[in-house]
Amino acid sequence: MTTILYSCITGCIAMEGYCVKCKSKREMKDEKKVTMKNGKPATQGICTVCGTKMFKIGK
Numbered sequence: 001m002t003t004i005l006y007s008c009i010t011g012c013i014a015m016e017g018y019c020v021k022c023k024s025k026r027e028m029k030d031e032k033k034v035t036m037k038n039g040k041p042a043t044q045g046i047c048t049v050c051g052t053k054m055f056k057i058g059k
């Protein structure tokens with residue numbers, strides 16, 4: 001079971017993030033790696049449901 005979870009990290013196409021407009025977790029599209037002002041990595045993408053910009057801290 002753990003193996004499936006780990007393979008999903010590299011194998012999953014859609015990334016999940018929190019959409020502020022849907023107020024729930026949504027799949028992210030067009031995600032790109034960005035660096036925040038404090039130098040920490042983040043991921044920016046678009047909500048597949050409403051098209052709102054999403055932001056996720058971390059890789």
Ligand SMILES: [Zn+2]
Nearest residue numbers: 019022047050
């Ligand atoms: Zn949304």
